Amino acid sequence: MKIAMIGTGYVGLVSGVCFSDFGHDVICVDKDPTKIEKLERGEVPIYEPGLDVLMAKNVEAGRLTFTLDLAKAVEGADAIFIAVGTPTRRGDGHADLTYVMAAAEEIAQTAKDYVVVVTKSTVPVGTNRKVRETIAAANPALDFDVASNPEFLREGAAIDDFMKPDRVVVGVETDRAAEVMAAIYQPLYLRDFPIVTTDLESAEMIKYAANAFLATKITFINEIAALCEKVGADVKQVSRGMGMDGRIGNKFLHAGPGYGGSCFPKDTKALARIGQDFASPMQITEAVIKVNEEVKRRMVEKLADLCDGSFNGKTVAVLGVTFKPNTDDMRDAPSLTIVPAMVGGGAKVRVVDPQGRHEGEKLLPGVNWIEDPYEAAEGADLIVVLTEWNEFRALDLKRLSGSMNTPRMADLRNVYKAKDVEANGFTAYTAVGRSGFEA
Numbered sequence: 001m002k003i004a005m006i007g008t009g010y011v012g013l014v015s016g017v018c019f020s021d022f023g024h025d026v027i028c029v030d031k032d033p034t035k036i037e038k039l040e041r042g043e044v045p046i047y048e049p050g051l052d053v054l055m056a057k058n059v060e061a062g063r064l065t066f067t068l069d070l071a072k073a074v075e076g077a078d079a080i081f082i083a084v085g086t087p088t089r090r091g092d093g094h095a096d097l098t099y100v101m102a103a104a105e106e107i108a109q110t111a112k113d114y115v116v117v118v119t120k121s122t123v124p125v126g127t128n129r130k131v132r133e134t135i136a137a138a139n140p141a142l143d144f145d146v147a148s149n150p151e152f153l154r155e156g157a158a159i160d161d162f163m164k165p166d167r168v169v170v171g172v173e174t175d176r177a178a179e180v181m182a183a184i185y186q187p188l189y190l191r192d193f194p195i196v197t198t199d200l201e202s203a204e205m206i207k208y209a210a211n212a213f214l215a216t217k218i219t220f221i222n223e224i225a226a227l228c229e230k231v232g233a234d235v236k237q238v239s240r241g242m243g244m245d246g247r248i249g250n251k252f253l254h255a256g257p258g259y260g261g262s263c264f265p266k267d268t269k270a271l272a273r274i275g276q277d278f279a280s281p282m283q284i285t286e287a288v289i290k291v292n293e294e295v296k297r298r299m300v301e302k303l304a305d306l307c308d309g310s311f312n313g314k315t316v317a318v319l320g321v322t323f324k325p326n327t328d329d330m331r332d333a334p335s336l337t338i339v340p341a342m343v344g345g346g347a348k349v350r351v352v353d354p355q356g357r358h359e360g361e362k363l364l365p366g367v368n369w370i371e372d373p374y375e376a377a378e379g380a381d382l383i384v385v386l387t388e389w390n391e392f393r394a395l396d397l398k399r400l401s402g403s404m405n406t407p408r409m410a411d412l413r414n415v416y417k418a419k420d421v422e423a424n425g426f427t428a429y430t431a432v433g434r435s436g437f438e439a
Contacts, residue, residue, distance in 0.1 A: 001025070004073040004080045006103045006380055008035055008066070008328075010046055010158075010262065011120055011151050012083030018054045018063035018162040022187045027073040039066040047328035047355045049157050073305040078180055078307055080107055081149070082131070083120040093273040095124050095266065104131045108138035109222050110374065116180045117148045121205050122267060124274050128171065128200045130222050139154055145177035148200050150207035155261065156326030167194040171203025208274070211267040212285045217252040218259045220286045222295045225255035225433025234377040235433025236414055255433040257334035257412045258295040259387065260323035265292075265332040296337040300411055302430050304340065306382055306408050310346030317376035320387025321356045321364065328355040330363050334412075339364050354389055378403045388413040401425035 001024045005016035007032040020026040038045050040057065042169055044052045049181055056438035058064040067073055074080055079262055079287030080287055087180025088349065100121055114364035117135065119128050133147045134169045153161045172178045178197060187196060187276045196206070225235040259265070271422050275282035276350035301329045330336065342349050349367040357369050370376040373392065377383050377400045385392055401407035401424055408428040409421055418437050 001078045001180075001231060002076055003027070005027060005083055005185070006030075006081065007072070007075070007083040007085070007099075007121075008032075008045070008106075009083065009085060010048070010155065012043070012081070012151065013039075013046065013055075014051065014153055015052060015081065015083060015120060015151065017058060017064060019160065019184070020058035020061075020367045021054055021163075022184075024063065024184065026058075027077075028064070029068065029070050029073040029379060030066070031068065033068060036066050036068050047164065048158050048324075049156065054144045054159060070106050073113070074107065074110045076113070077111075077115055079116045079118050079119045079121075079147075080111070080120045082107075082269050083151075086121050086123055086266070088269050089394055093269040095122070095270040097123065097127060097130075100131065101134055102129065104257070105107050105138055106156060108135040108142060109138070111142055111144065114143040115143045116147050116177045118149045119210075120149055122150060122211075122270075123204060124270055125164050125204045125208075127204065134199055138261055145172070145174050145180075146182055146200070147177050148203035149181065150203060150205075152210070155329055156324060158353060164376075165193055166421045167196050169196045169198070169203050169206050171198050171200040173200060173222040179324045182298060194228060207270040212271050212282070212288070213264055213275070214252050215264040215360055216284060216288050218254075218256075218264075218411065219291050219295070221253045221255050222258065222432075223291060226295075226298065228433040229435075232435065233433075234435070238433075251422040255414060256337065257299045257432070260336075261330040262329055262331045265289075293337075296334050297339055299432075300341040303338070304345070304386060305411050306410055306428055306430055307347075311342045311347035313346060314342075314381040315348045315379060316342055316350070317370075317373070317380045317383045318351045318367075319353075319376075319385050320382065320389050321351055321360050321375055322387055325387055326355075326388045327418070330356060330359040333387075335360075336363060338384075338386065341364055343367065350380070352376045353387065354391055356387075366425045374399060374403065380404050381406045382408045382410060384410045385413050385415055388415055396422060397424035397426070 003019050003024050003026045005012050005028045008028045020257055035045055082103045086095040086367045089096040089425040128146045128148045150169055170181045228235040239253040242248050243253050268285050272282045272286045321335035343366045350370045352370050352373045353369045408425045409426050411431045414431050419431050
């Protein structure tokens with residue numbers, strides 16, 4: 001099969017590379033000359049473990065190419081995937097479909113033969129029908145179908161998620177489109193991975209419902225964590241006990257500073273807005289959005305308490321600012337609320353993150369970027385574990401405490417145990433939903 005992938009952002013690039021590894025001929029197209037030039041040089045513009053190796057392998061095999069020329073990419077394609085951004089529209093919470101509709105217009109202008117236009121971007125219910133209407137209006141003679149194929153890729157584990165998915169969701173209207181999609185995903189059919197074939201609206205809704213539910217699990221356990229701190233329970237034990245129930249499951253029950261990233265914040269807001277538009281309020285989702293913001297603010301209060309009530313004049317070492325490990329993504333990361341609050345309160349903030357600096361320098365002004373956590377801790381009044389990178393999971397606690405001005409730790413990812421932190425010279429410690437200590 002020949003596939004054109006419009007958009008070389010996170011979803012488009014990962015999907016294009018993985019489709020080429022299935023054996024398909026894939027052309028990835030983008031309007032950004034700098035991005036295409038980098039890709040043609042073999043440089044991956046995003047951080048995703050293993051993506052550089054897989055991309056190089058398929059470029060060398062001749063199955064994967066990059067271009068600025070949409071007409072070249074579309075020519076002879078069996079399927080054209082739209083994988084462009086759908087950010088939250090400023091002011092009303094809707095997903096911004098500007099790039100999706102622009103792609104549809106360009107497809108109408110360039111496609112000549114039958115093709116399946118597949119929306120890979122996360123879009124509100126009804127968008128695929130709008131894509132169909134847009135293309136049909138711009139080019140009435142074009143023979144085409146539309147399909148909805150939402151992505152379920154976790155940053156940091158995207159290749160495994162694509163190659164070994166929990167399920168693939170495909171929304172189609174015709175048998176012909178279903179056959180094309182089946183051929184594209186044939187390698188997964190052969191290995192018995194579940195393929196859910198449904199209508200367009202259900203496929204669109206599955207994506208939003210799934211992400212909103214996962215965001216709800218995260219927010220629920222964060223509320224439970226706050227209560228655990230009040231009653232003396234340990235949220236890690238509570239999560240473990242809950243997760244053993246097969247009806248609940250143990251994933252996404254890890255207390256922390258709130259969810260972030262490219263999906264959950266955007267998709268919960270979009271789902272809430274869809275509910276409002278159709279007079280069917282998503283009250284649970286709306287509460288999740290509200291509580292998640294409150295969780296971030298509660299983290300700021302916890303840190304201020306460790307700093308004797310004020311950040312002014314304090315030096316704080318922050319370990320990790322990306323929204324999760326194994327990514328360089330800073331979108332809606334809890335750090336974007338927590339770090340500016342400390343800087344605004346008069347703290348001198350030092351940041352260590354294996355991949356976050358490139359984006360973080362623009363988003364977190366007024367901080368100092370340090371390569372080494374031990375260097376960042378020297379003379380500090382507080383060290384904050386904010387993102388649980390592997391590099392921060394087994395630190396020499398005695399070395400850290402010995403170099404600090406006042407050895408205090410805020411472990412917002414529950415990486416360490418209070419007794420171990422105390423035994424290694426720290427005088428104050430707080431976690432999320434667990435007992436801390438103060439000397």
